[in-house]
Amino acid sequence: MAQRNCTYRLSELAEKLDGVIQGSDGTIFGLNTLEKATQEQLSFLANPRYVSQLTSTSAGAVLVTPEMADQVTGTALIVDSPYMAFAKVSQLFDWRLDDESEGVHPSAFVHASATIGSNVTVGAGVVVDANVTLEDNCIIGPNCVIQAGSIVGQSSRLEANVTLYPDVVLGQNCLVHSGAVIGADGFGFAPSKQGWVKICQLGGVRIGHSVEIGANTTIDRGALDHTYIGDGVKLDNHIQIAHNVVIGEQTAIAGCTAVAGSTKIGRHCTIAGHCGITGHLTIADHTHITAMSLISKSITASGQAFSSGTGQEKHSDWKRNVVRFRQLDDMARRLKQLEQKIDNLSIEGLNK
Known part of the structure; x- marks a missing residue:
């Protein structure tokens, strides 16, 4: 398992999670499911369908709510929200924390005009173009390409093979997964009798803080103004964000969804997988869109849920x-x- 090589006393975790131990203290070396956890691993119960596994699990401790604590035959770590506690403790065992490399790999190319902050890691085969800024504590994975004038914010990380086109600004504490392309041309062509005439995309991309962008996701640059991704946005794998789209803070979009040009998505929206959102729409804050939905009209009232895909049937x-x-x-x-x-x-x- 790709987990950080570290150990914690259960009492340490209880303090970090504001939890209470029911049973004996012990040493935790990692996390695992109820079915596969060992005596040195921590597990959790967030879905009632797995309640029966509480009596058979070999986990050293299980994160549970107070209501479920009496069903744990071993040690329980009692918290208000097991799933949230699991999310927090998973960060302590993240394999990325074991990265000890620092500095510029000999095979990387860094332009003389680029600005490199302190404690920055630039991996093998990376290209850092003219006037690029890599702020403090950035990690740039192998074979990334960061083109002219782009900025990678403090403590952000690009996994291997990420491409940032020119004039892309990435905020602080962002994570961009492999194969993502940010700042490619938007799909703009004018029809003529001789064929399609390309409309050059002259804007850039502006991405806020604490944004995560999944593998092979693409975010196109704006035609004139920029494409904007707000703070805290989470984008899954294989998502297409077209030119001049605006996505509000803390919105989450699942895999294989496509958003057409100049659509504005509000704050705290959730959009499930395989959705299609046509261009020049406005989607209100706190909107939920279910899987495989086609959104072709603006949604102006906040807090609504929309579906158009068909559910599973024989x-x-x-x-x-x-x-x-x-x-x-x-x-x-x-x-x-x-x-x-x-x-x-x-x-x-x-x-x-």
Whole structure:
């Protein structure tokens, strides 16, 4: 398992998590599931469907709520929210914390005009172009390319093979996963009789603090103004963010979703996987969009949930429903004709 090589006393973790130990103190070397944890590992119960595993787990301790503590046969670490506690303690065992490299690898290229802060790591094969700024405590993974005028904020990390095009500003404490491309051209072309005429994308990308960007996600540069990603935004793998999109603070978007150009997404939104959001829309704060939804109209009232994808069903049922769906227009016309006949009969009855 890719976990940091470290140990904690359970009492130390209890103090960090504002938890209470039920049972004996012990040493914790890592985290694992209820099913696979050993005596030296910490596990957690956040989903009621796994309650039965509390009696069979070999975990050295289990994070549970006060209501579930009496069902733990071994040691329990009682906290208000086991899932939140698990999230916090996972950061203590993150394998990235074992990185001890620092400085510029001999195979990296750093332009003479670039500004490199203190405690910066630049990995093998990295290219740092003219007038780039890498602020203090940055880690740039192998084979990354950071093009002219871009800025990587303090304590941010680029995993291997990330590309930042020119004029990309990445905030502090960001994490960008491998294969992400930030600042590529937006999809802008004007039609002509001779073919498509390219519209050069002259804006940049501005990314706030504490943003995480998943593997192979792409964020296009603006056409004139910038593309903006707010503080605390979390983007999953394989997401497409088009030119001049604005994403508000603390919004989270799951994998394979695509957002078309100039759409503005509010703060604290959650957008599930495989969604399509068309261009030039406004989506209000605290909107939730379920998986495989197509959003083609603006959402102006905050706090609503929207769906357009179909839920799971048996293939035989799905085939019948598809046939009926294709008949909807004809059925609607026939229904309208029937309503008209009923209205006419009612009128005739009143006139008698």
